[in-house]
Amino acid sequence: MSELLFGVAGVPKGARGTSSEAGVDRVRELGLDAIELAWVRGARMGEEAARSLGEHARRRGVLLTAHAAYYINLNAETKEKRAKSRNYILQAARTGALCGVRSVVFHAASYMGRDPEDAYRVVKDQVEEVAGILREEGNPVTLRPETTGKPSQFGSLEEVLRLCAEVEGLAPCIDLAHLHARSGGAFNSYEEFVEALRRVEEALGREALKDLHIHLSGISYTSKGERKHLMLSDSDLHYGKVLEALCRLGVRGVVICESPDQAADAQLLQHTYRELCGSG
Ligand SMILES: [Zn+2]
DSSP states (O other): OOSEEEEEESSOTTOSSSSHHHHHHHHHHTTOOEEEEEOTTOOOOOHHHHHHHHHHHHHHTOEEEEEOOTTOOTTOSSHHHHHHHHHHHHHHHHHHHHHTOSEEEEOOEEOTTSOHHHHHHHHHHHHHHHHHHHHHTTOOOEEEEBOOSSTTEEOOHHHHHHHHHHSTTBOOEEEHHHHHHHTTSOSOSHHHHHHHHHHHHHHHOHHHHTSEEEEOOEEEEETTEEEEEEOGGGSOOOHHHHHHHHHHTTOOEEEEEOSTTHHHHHHHHHHHHHHHHTBO
């Protein structure tokens, strides 16, 4: 990608209605660039509706991504539950392809008390199967496992990068608020953000920084990790330092904001980034 785009998760406040189309229109009105469709209970859209949403977004020049279901756990105890989880990702990628989403983001798994290395192998098998099926179908959507906010969840930076390096068709979703919360307050300085981005580059090559998917919002946390998303101004996360690191390393791609008023914070991020970095 040639730019760093800023967008929102879900239909933002102030939209005229609750439809994704209304969300797209609001994003355009606000001068933002992207919307991450919140398919957190599954992608339930029919084929015609998906195609028409895609057309609507293209006409307005708004980039679409999607967030797959929250129930996904590729490390679930039973075969049936793992199959269901694979299906949620397949369904999101198939519906996503119909409406032209660029990426489908998902939380891969919980450890379920397993050794992280064992969990990794189970998750990798599942993701390989899903990616293989989508490749055979000619599905162009990029699957993006996300760095998660709790140490009980699969999804440290290392795990996400390793998965993306080892499975074809994957790229990371780096949720910087989650990394901050997961680590109990680390990942909060310019140096740490640069270091995290350097690790992306080392694992996946320079091109990964030229098409990166980032989540950024305020967050509160305890020793068990993420508690809830907050507005950036109510959080201790140094988002300005994140933006500085993104600017300095020439990162391109999409930054999606998940704060409670996601549009206001996405605009704050976009504005701050432009001040720090020229027009980007
Ligand atoms: Zn997420």
